[in-house]
Amino acid sequence: MSGGASSGDQSSLREAVAAELAAATARLAEPERQILELREHRRLSHAQIAGELELDDDAVAELIARARLELRARLRGSEPEADAGCAERRRALIALARRQDGELLAAGEDDWVREHMAGCPPCERAHAAMYEASACYRAATQP
Numbered sequence: 001m002s003g004g005a006s007s008g009d010q011s012s013l014r015e016a017v018a019a020e021l022a023a024a025t026a027r028l029a030e031p032e033r034q035i036l037e038l039r040e041h042r043r044l045s046h047a048q049i050a051g052e053l054e055l056d057d058d059a060v061a062e063l064i065a066r067a068r069l070e071l072r073a074r075l076r077g078s079e080p081e082a083d084a085g086c087a088e089r090r091r092a093l094i095a096l097a098r099r100q101d102g103e104l105l106a107a108g109e110d111d112w113v114r115e116h117m118a119g120c121p122p123c124e125r126a127h128a129a130m131y132e133a134s135a136c137y138r139a140a141t142q143p
């Protein structure tokens, strides 16, 4: 950015982003809305979320990934891409959520998911979509 925008422009932009986010999150299922609040707003670690929601670590990472994909689809007025066409979707989503959040991956998972994405366009798109959803959520809810 050039830095030319006035603070008034920035605050109305933030309001617009916040309104968009509120409309999109209102259409999410409760577990997805809840986990995005814990992760993107309160910035809890996956382990903290696992404790809070009484889920195991894989379930937390998968739900974060699916919630981000769902949010991104809602923001765009579309449906999240189905898992069809990827036999390793769950494994990939878990690894992608952990990478994105700086969480520890099981040995070999980082290399595996990079290679997997190179040959799996739906998972490569999911990777980008998850970052976009997270960035939007954080932009709208930062203090």
Ligand SMILES: [Zn+2]
Pocket: 086, 087, 088, 089, 092, 116, 120, 122, 123
């Ligand atoms: Zn895949």
